[in-house]
Amino acid sequence: MTQRIVIVGASLGGLRAAEALRAQHFAGEIVVIGDEVHAPYNRPPLSKEVLADQVSHEAVAFRQRASVSDVIWHLGDAAQSLSGTTVTTQSGTRFDADGVVIATGIRPRTIPLAGAASRRMTLRTLDDAVALRKRLQPGAKVLVVGAGFIGCEVAATATTLGCQVSVVAVDEEPMIRPLAVSFGAALRQRHEARGVTFHLGAGIQAIDETPEGAAATLDDGTQLEASVIVEAIGSIPNVEWLEGQGFDLTDGVLCDNDMRVIGGEHVVAVGDVARFPNPLFDDAPRRIEHWNIPTDTARRAVTTLLGDLGLGEGSKESFTPMPAFWSDQFDLRLQAFGLPGLAGNEPSDVTIECGDLSGDVVVAYRNHGRLVGIVGIGFNKELQALRAEIGMAR
Amino acid sequence: MKIVVDMNVCQDHGQCVFAAPEIFSLDDDGHLVYQSDVDEALREKAEDAADVCPLQAIVVED
Structure with a gap:
């Protein structure tokens, strides 16, 4: 009988899992289930160049290897439940499988306050970007809630489009968790020099509809008017459909170092939704929402799954993917490797390796002497050289 | 096999x-x-490189 692998999630991780199955000689049927109607596309441009230009699927669709031309795409119908290796979708379609790849990713967290719903947006999907782009008209007042990478990218893009942009965040500085206070403050100043206004250390008490749009009331009583509010306050893993299977669903789905879902049989997970230990850093399982992780975890998860199904050799090597991410904000391009957020709290744990924070710079992040992350603006050669030292004792 | 990188995008x-x-290397x-x-022996590696390009700027042609 023909074997079948069902991949749940039709974004980067799902596509790479399908390609890895073919690359690793799986000859059976591959079904990919996705909640969105679109074929897999690249998300990072949605807050960057694509948001600044015309948003279209053609501009961001992933090229697909010829090897996956026979994959069955079941799109626009989210998975509702898993039982063993059987997946049932919201429409009631049931897929029995020999193995399941979980690639359902994350969705944006939203502010737990009612009010002005028609003015509030998040940015995760292509459809989100299309809707947001329409609101970013010159002169529009845009309020970005959250000062992480997505919030700062949207703030920069909207400012470039001629909007008046304010950023509200509970953090002391933008991007503080991965980058630390000093670097975050330096980037804030660069945003401010280009016209972005920051309200930091501030929570939102209320959001109300007004004749012009919406008004957000901060903890200190400050009222901020906006025609659109962008909520960029983090993410929630899409794991609800996995309940009842005995999996650990605390912040994603818990996996071992081979991407095997703990408590499952012939079930693996990839990408943003997977919480797994990475011995490059330590033995603590964590989710990594960086762009290269879906690709790296998909290859490993498929190797594991085919091995467990007796269709491959598996792998005995420790799985130590190097997180890589980048962020474009105005003319600044940050490139980063590792997990700078794991830096310790000592002043010596965050050091400038070259340049300075007002211009091109490379910042290194250490924990107990080990290099855990690097972030650079410019200095690409120096940055790439340091990359090889991540995870090693100094 | 030919490799084409869109250097306007890279x-x-x-x-x-x-x-x-x-x-690939950096100067x-x-x-x-x-x-x-x-x-041709490097096809799989070339495809891998195209996959991991954040800008999706690499095309592997036959």
């Missing part, structure tokens, strides 16, 4: 250099240089 992330050092200024005519 931002020198260097992910391809780690995926396929036989084909002394940290900018990408690559071989355009590549032996």
